[in-house]
Structure formats: structure tokens, C-alpha cells
Amino acid sequence: MDNVINVGYSKFWIDNDILHCQLSNNNTQDKFEVSVIKLYISAIDKLCNNEPKPFLIDLRDANGYLTRDSANLMASSPVLTSLRVSEAYILNNIGVRLVINSYKRIYETVTPFGLFDNLDAAMKYCVESKNNFYGSN
Numbered sequence: 001m002d003n004v005i006n007v008g009y010s011k012f013w014i015d016n017d018i019l020h021c022q023l024s025n026n027n028t029q030d031k032f033e034v035s036v037i038k039l040y041i042s043a044i045d046k047l048c049n050n051e052p053k054p055f056l057i058d059l060r061d062a063n064g065y066l067t068r069d070s071a072n073l074m075a076s077s078p079v080l081t082s083l084r085v086s087e088a089y090i091l092n093n094i095g096v097r098l099v100i101n102s103y104k105r106i107y108e109t110v111t112p113f114g115l116f117d118n119l120d121a122a123m124k125y126c127v128e129s130k131n132n133f134y135g136s137n
Contacts, residue, residue, distance in 0.1 A: 003045040023062040030064035054126035075108035086129035087113040088122035
């Protein structure tokens with residue numbers, strides 16, 4: 001795994017041409033403020049190097065919530081819009097599943113996404129998305 005970028009409790013890296021985002025946070029009262037989202041966007045931009053990729057987003061250890069401004073920024077960021085091929089979310093709790101479904105319905109309706117309870121299924125989705133985007137090899 002080359003080029004791992006840590007932002008607070010979160011980690012970002014590229015593996016198999018897939019952007020991996022692992023968000024970890026124990027505090028359910030923490031807010032993902034705009035300033036944190038800007039750091040995430042900067043890390044993603046640096047790692048992707050102008051190449052669109054599927055995003056594999058591991059939220060199994062994530063707590064906290066997005067502010068409205070943070071959700072808007074994630075959804076409308078020109079950087080993220082140009083880099084997202086698809087999003088595969090790995091979840092292990094119904095509350096996070098509801099939050100992601102709401103976010104995708106209200107804020108970011110364009111990018112294809114899937115919700116998964118295991119890494120293998122999420123990886124398969126990312127590989128299929130990448131192959132569809134770039135063409136199968």
C-alpha cells in the first residue's frame with residue numbers, strides 16, 4: 001500500500017486503482033465540519049492524481065455526523081465530482097445505512113453507489129465499476 005494519507009482518525013489510500021477511505025471515530029457527537037471535509041478532498045485529490053476511480057468507503061468504525069454544509073461540499077465539490085466513478089460503502093449498522101441513503105437521495109444523486117456489509121462484495125462492485133468506466137481488459 002503506497003501513499004497512505006491520514007487525516008485525523010481517517011485514512012485514505014489507493015490500491016488496485018481504487019480509492020480506499022477508512023473513517024474511524026468513536027464519538028457519536030462529533031461533527032464532520034467543512035474544514036475536515038476540505039482536508040479529505042485534498043487527500044483524495046492528491047492520491048487520485050486527476051484519474052477518476054471507484055471510491056471504497058469503509059464506515060464500519062465511523063460515528064458522528066455531517067453538517068448540512070459538509071454534505072453539500074462533499075456532493076458538489078468539483079474535485080470529487082471529477083474523480084468519483086462510483087461509491088461502495090461498507091456498513092455494519094442500520095443508522096449509518098439510513099444516513100448514507102438520505103445523503104445520496106438528497107445531496108448527491110448522480111454517482112452510482114452500493115451499500116455492502118463486507119469488504120469482498122464492495123471490492124467486487126468497485127472492480128466492476130472501474131471496468132465499466134474504463135472498459136474491461
